[in-house]
Amino acid sequence: MSNEDSSSSQPLIGTSSVSTNPRPRDDVAFEDVTDSNFVYEFGGPIGAASMIVGFPLLMAYQFLCVYDNKGQFLMPESAADFLPWAGRMAERYWEIAAPNWAGIKIYLGFTFFMVALAFVCPGPVMYGYKLPSLNGQRLAYHCNALWSWWIAVITSLVLHFTGIFRLTEIIDNLGPIMSVAMIWSFFLAGALYIVTAAKGKKHRASGNLIYDFFMGVCLNPRIGTLDMKLFTELRIPWPVLFFISLSCAFKQYEEIGYVTPESAFMVLAHWLYSNACNKGEECVITSWDIFYELESWYLLFWNLAGVPFSYCYTSIYLLKNGPMEFSTPWVAMCYVLLLVGYFFWDTGNSQRNRFRMFWNNTLIKRNAFPQLPMSFIHNAKFIQTRHGNKLLIDGWYAYARKPHYTADLLMALTWGLIAGFGSYFPYFYLTFFLIVLVHRVGRDDARCARKYGADWDEYMRIVPWKFIPYIY
Template sequence: MQQTTTETRQDALADPAFPTNTAKDEGGQQMLLNEIASFFLVTGSPLFLAFYQIAYQDFDASLEFAARSLMEEGPVLFFAERTPRPTASTIAVYLGYVGWQAMLYNFLPGPLHAAPRTVGGRRILYRLNGLAAWASTILVAAACSYLSLSDPTYIANNWGPLLATANVYSMALITISWLKARISPDLESETFLTGYFWYDLFNGGELHPRSGRLFDWKHFNASRTGGILTWSLIDLSFAALQYEKHGKLTASMALTVAFRLTITIEYFWYENWFFETLDGSYERFSFYSIYGFAAMMPHLWTLQTQYLALHPVELSTGQCLGLSMMFLAGWYMRHIVDHQKSSTRAANGDNKIWGETAKVLRVQYRTSDGKVHHSLLLCSGFWGWARHANYLGSSIYTWASCLACGTGHFFPYAEAVLMTIMVVHRCFRDEDRCRAKYACAWDEYCQAVKWRIVPFVF
């Protein structure tokens, strides 16, 4: 596993510009718009998840029938009567799972990794033990199922109450992080607050809140109790439910489980790459990060296996091969894109990509402590095709996973639609912050690499 050890930053996208905006830097009108948008995102996201779960549990995964019922009954009655609640069982299981993951995160051995420099000029250490934590969790779950100590379909059969429990947990963590950022932040220079309540709740707060030397709450939430590791348990449980309900495991279910397992294992194998992404390096530990990983990703990023447990889809050999090739093409592109960036960073630009010396643009930036640092913007390989080449690969393999569910319902396609919207939105956010960080050097880079995501299209 490659590790970043140099003091120099090299990135074309994954280290977005450090935030330079404060309430004083932005106009009052823009901040008001941010406040309004944040209000709707904070209040609307739980309702969106509740609607999706209600459609699944009460309307056989039909969004159309659920929407009709919502219009007929009215939102108050619709959500009040149908939204799932936590149970004593799911609360105990969920808190036990969080405690188990915290123990693994804190005590499993692994190499130390120095993450890219923060806005305050720090390089924070992380222990890379995610793959060991994932393997330990899967082995324990498999052993418990084999020994009849637990029901492999428990997650699937208690899906609504578990989601409700995850929502309560997320809201509690959001409240604690919001208060801590105002009362006792770890580092004030890296704490982003504007004075606008909803905007700060959604996107403000601390950058890397920690308990002790190595327990990083943002990384723990994103990779352990949040979406990444939990995906495997959820998918395997719904696969078990399909077998229990229909007496078989379809090729479409096997493909979707295998696709997400591939993404999960790769993530933990190259866990250090997370700290070079927008989520790992820039996003605050706020509603966006906490609720996004702990509530939305476990729910929406596993819609395919949820759907297939209710509606088995039979795929021909040709369809399986076609979808597998589509997934592998997207996954391979994303992997190579990340590897090109990481290897260029490790070699300080003295490496080859596709048989030629890597082309880089050497730039400077300043952190909040006043120090000037050097950086590289990669212009070779896939990064010579597009400034955000990593987004294209992830979009392709996401659509492949959704297409395995057929076209009978829109239900399993929410992940792909949200992913497409998200990468376009992130593209423009990245560009704004990189321009603020690198100034005219970013414009020079845009001249060298003209396309954002898809060459000759966008």
């Protein structure tokens, strides 16, 4: 490497301040969302087809295990019994989880209520990266998720305590609600694919129908001012997950007269997660999912169905198995680990995304609760790449490239620990999420190596660890 090349990849110092009237800078590099180096991911068409079929079946199976069998595995008695057993499972699922009018009213009623709030609630207008697919245009995002979230929470509590809609109806109708969510995600993914193809605006398409349906062909779907991808990323999955846990807590109160510390833990855990996602909506605009990923079946299915109805197993397990008898130190440890993980996760995401926003001149100061210390790094160190972007090597990102993932996994671990070790299903989220994050880091590293070249090598030399310093 020449001296000129070497100096261009040395860490530089940025000075940071918060703008009161941000407008995006014109000299920020285009984000490469065209990616001409096409490669099949997720096992190609065969892998895509397997997941399109397999994930709904997995969710149905796990629902029966947790909701109908107290968190214990359901297994055929022998290999010869598999087909009759599968038939009995399908019959039982249809009996307790077939889509019905209650499921439609609850799930789609909430969805369209959130859509309406997205159009009318106040909030700042933020701008994303310049996109080559739109000839350098920056999309505007109306960031009012925080108002929508709090209005939804307050409205639900008013409806519950006035008896108009008891939140316990969510857990009582969870199977039908989940089935409606899965059907709705397939419908939206199919409609989006057909409309995008009809307009001739497909992005990064492989030409294989199944694979393109799975990976998506639409980059920035919008309904007026509503960005569909940002909406489905934040305003449905995590609030629905929170309301499932809240429903379980209210149901437990009805059944035994109080809410256990373990059930209260899950309400707190899911409130923290949902609140953080919605209070930091403006930070998500510069994330991988929004500026690079296509709105696809796998994003829609997991955001609208997979996340809320697969990450809730601990809450259901705690309800179905009665009051736990864990020691006070054990429960206290879980609360402490949750809050520690939340602190590093919230501040880590904030450091990373607000660093990007600062250099895009879209950083604003908001008073959303809670605002944690160390959420923004002044005079942050970074690597200036030849591509034009800057790679953060300060704050928590001086120690690992994905510290927010590590904190996320710690929180996921506590969601299992609070239920003990009597069932695997409270740990499903942890195991599934670990696989997802390791795979995503691999995709991210490969893409960044192509994009930044020698600058990425320098970045990995300075920050060699992915998740945990000196370990991995």
